Amino acid sequence: MTSITLRNIQKTFSKDTQVIKDVNLDIASGEFCVILGPSGCGKSTLLRMVAGIEDITAGELRIGSIRMNEVPAARRQVAMVFQNYALYPHMSVYDNMAFGLRQAKVDKNEIDKRVREAAQILKMESLLDRMPRALSGGQRQRVAIGRAIVRSPNVFLFDEPLSNLDAALRVHMRSEISRLHRKFNHSSAIYVTHDQTEAMAMADKIVLLRAGDDLKKYGSIAQVGTPMDLYHRPGNRFVAEFLGSPRMNFLPATVVECSESDLKLRLTGGELLKFPFHDHGLNFGAKVTLGIRPEHMYPLSADAPDCRLSRPVRQVERFGEYSYVYMNLENSETLIAKVPGDCYFSVDEVMCLGFHPENCHIFDEHGIALPYTGRLQEKGILLNN
Amino acid sequence: MSSSITPVSGMNARGSWFTRISVPVLGLCWLAVTTLPFIFVLMTSLKTQMETFSSSVWALPEKLNFVNYIAVLQGGFWVYLRNSVFVLVLSIVLILIISSMAAYAFARLRFRLNKPIFALIVAGMIVPIHITLIPIYLLTRNIGLYDTPFALIGPYVATALPVSIFILTEFMRQIPKELEEAAKLDGCRTFGVFWKVFLPLSGPGLSTVAIYNGIGLWNEFIFAYVLTSSSANRTLPLAVWDFQGQYAADIPAILTVVTLTSLPLIVAYAFGQERIVKGMMAGALKG
Numbered sequence: 001m002t003s004i005t006l007r008n009i010q011k012t013f014s015k016d017t018q019v020i021k022d023v024n025l026d027i028a029s030g031e032f033c034v035i036l037g038p039s040g041c042g043k044s045t046l047l048r049m050v051a052g053i054e055d056i057t058a059g060e061l062r063i064g065s066i067r068m069n070e071v072p073a074a075r076r077q078v079a080m081v082f083q084n085y086a087l088y089p090h091m092s093v094y095d096n097m098a099f100g101l102r103q104a105k106v107d108k109n110e111i112d113k114r115v116r117e118a119a120q121i122l123k124m125e126s127l128l129d130r131m132p133r134a135l136s137g138g139q140r141q142r143v144a145i146g147r148a149i150v151r152s153p154n155v156f157l158f159d160e161p162l163s164n165l166d167a168a169l170r171v172h173m174r175s176e177i178s179r180l181h182r183k184f185n186h187s188s189a190i191y192v193t194h195d196q197t198e199a200m201a202m203a204d205k206i207v208l209l210r211a212g213d214d215l216k217k218y219g220s221i222a223q224v225g226t227p228m229d230l231y232h233r234p235g236n237r238f239v240a241e242f243l244g245s246p247r248m249n250f251l252p253a254t255v256v257e258c259s260e261s262d263l264k265l266r267l268t269g270g271e272l273l274k275f276p277f278h279d280h281g282l283n284f285g286a287k288v289t290l291g292i293r294p295e296h297m298y299p300l301s302a303d304a305p306d307c308r309l310s311r312p313v314r315q316v317e318r319f320g321e322y323s324y325v326y327m328n329l330e331n332s333e334t335l336i337a338k339v340p341g342d343c344y345f346s347v348d349e350v351m352c353l354g355f356h357p358e359n360c361h362i363f364d365e366h367g368i369a370l371p372y373t374g375r376l377q378e379k380g381i382l383l384n385n
Numbered sequence: 386m387s388s389s390i391t392p393v394s395g396m397n398a399r400g401s402w403f404t405r406i407s408v409p410v411l412g413l414c415w416l417a418v419t420t421l422p423f424i425f426v427l428m429t430s431l432k433t434q435m436e437t438f439s440s441s442v443w444a445l446p447e448k449l450n451f452v453n454y455i456a457v458l459q460g461g462f463w464v465y466l467r468n469s470v471f472v473l474v475l476s477i478v479l480i481l482i483i484s485s486m487a488a489y490a491f492a493r494l495r496f497r498l499n500k501p502i503f504a505l506i507v508a509g510m511i512v513p514i515h516i517t518l519i520p521i522y523l524l525t526r527n528i529g530l531y532d533t534p535f536a537l538i539g540p541y542v543a544t545a546l547p548v549s550i551f552i553l554t555e556f557m558r559q560i561p562k563e564l565e566e567a568a569k570l571d572g573c574r575t576f577g578v579f580w581k582v583f584l585p586l587s588g589p590g591l592s593t594v595a596i597y598n599g600i601g602l603w604n605e606f607i608f609a610y611v612l613t614s615s616s617a618n619r620t621l622p623l624a625v626w627d628f629q630g631q632y633a634a635d636i637p638a639i640l641t642v643v644t645l646t647s648l649p650l651i652v653a654y655a656f657g658q659e660r661i662v663k664g665m666m667a668g669a670l671k672g
Binding site: 052073084 | 563
């Protein structure tokens with residue numbers, strides 16, 4: 001059983017190029033941790049630092065209780081699955097899987113046993129004599145995973161392993177990897193992806209990284225938590241915007257009334273909305289942003305008393321089971337509502353929308369979310385799932 | 386509309402007509418330039434010396450006469466062939482070992498002065514070998530290798546290294562970095578990565594280097610002429626010397642030696658043409 005600890009990890013490529021800043025992270029034994037983030041946020045670099053193929057500029061990495069900063073990649077007991085598979089083209093599938101064990105001078109019979117076991121688990125016994133060029137993308141990915149499995153590593157590292165596969169195969173391999181991780185649950189796993197669906201579907205824990213100027217200002221990690229935690233309680237606007245498809249709607253608002261337990265906001269469209277927020281720390285006149293996910297809005301009739309927002313419809317996208325309705329906001333942004341497929345709206349028709357206050361997020365002028373204390377539990381959402 | 390389109394399409398048609406005709410014509414001209422000398426050499430090698438002087442240059446031999454071939458093969462030809470093969474094989478092996486290791490270092494290892502040293506080695510391609518003849522002659526004589534086949538190996542390897550390193554470095558730069566990283570995670574050290582991953586994957590590049598240098602070294606004359614003197618140590622290109630007197634030359638016999646010397650090259654080129662061209666293209670486009 002092996003935990004992974006990162007303390008104040010930094011990575012700079014040159015004097016002015018900082019790609020990783022102040023990463024502090026604990027990955028428990030057997031945990032499946034997904035590192036998620038936009039392009040250029042340093043997620044692959046972080047993974048490669050754990051693997052030992054990239055130097056750590058500053059900070060400390062521990063696998064188990066051992067400091068790993070100076071330990072070469074081969075002795076870290078980690079196995080990595082690369083985005084482009086990285087199978088040795090001049091070796092058969094069997095030799096690819098056996099290569100690491102041969103390097104470690106493992107007994108020939110033991111190598112054979114382990115390779116055949118892994119091949120059986122991955123259902124690729126018939127492929128062992130083939131060369132990588134004679135395999136499909138999915139088969140190559142399985143061999144790459146098999147190569148990692150045979151070494152019985154303490155840590156599995158996955159660097160966007162599914163991004164080269166087609167959509168259907170990606171879904172299949174996603175569940176396959178989750179199944180394998182449950183089977184080898186003594187090993188921790190770090191999985192890098194830019195695909196939030198993969199992250200939400202597979203992770204025990206998501207680490208969302210940020211890029212650009214915010215990285216320099218606030219550090220690399222935007223938020224760490226369970227998938228549901230990040231989805232329902234984003235700590236800041238970046239997290240709220242990154243997770244969810246279509247992304248969360250953001251409506252500029254001003255505080256017009258505040259008490260210890262309530263907050264009244266006026267939207268730029270003139271609507272007045274009241275929210276049950278504790279410890280919000282806001283004053284009258286403060287500029288805030290109201291965040292609400294498209295799936296948390298529902299259509300209402302024009303005269304409904306709980307209609308909170310109404311805007312003319314600009315565009316409707318129908319997907320059968322549901323539709324996306326697009327409306328214009330005053331700040332030239334778009335408001336998107338996800339409505340049941342049997343709701344019919346036409347362009348330019350005014351649409352009334354309702355939503356529950358407990359599904360709303362309020363971000364201060366720095367983009368930091370107001371505390372969620374008590375709100376979501378009241379609604380019965382289990383945040384630790 | 387149509388009037389504005391017609392001249393353009395007409396011009397294109399004229400352009401493609403010109404290309405269709407000119408490219409094969411130029412190709413045939415170049416084929417003639419490169420093939421006619423060889424046809425001349427082959428025809429003359431089948432003539433007697435008398436016939437060479439009495440008939441016109443392009444006249445066909447009166448009959449297929451293999452006298453010159455018999456004379457050459459019964460002379461020192463086999464000794465020269467043995468020396469050539471020995472020098473060639475040893476030189477190529479050394480060139481492949483040194484250039485592949487150097488190429489791996491330049492392509493993959495990060496060290497200070499990587500780029501300047503690589504640039505310096507590549508610049509070695511522009512040094513004319515003739516200005517190195519006297520120093521190399523003196524060096525070879527001083528270390529006691531003069532007039533031995535070993536005298537040729539050092540200069541051959543040294544002059545072939547720049548282009549070989551250049552070709553292989555470009556080749557190895559194209560091998561995905563992830564393979565190197567996967568090998569490191571699998572437990573390979575730097576030499577292991579080179580030996581078990583990069584070298585096997587560089588097969589096409591290595592064969593290009595071997596064939597390209599093989600052709601050059603097989604025909605090499607000037608170092609062989611300067612660094613060997615006795616017929617026991619001469620290589621094939623020097624075999625023509627046996628038929629060159631002070632005042633006269635046995636031209637058909639000399640051209641017989643040329644024909645026999647060229648045969649292995651023609652065979653090698655027939656089999657390795659694609660790789661040679663590929664290797665040269667890699668160097669030209671990626672450099």
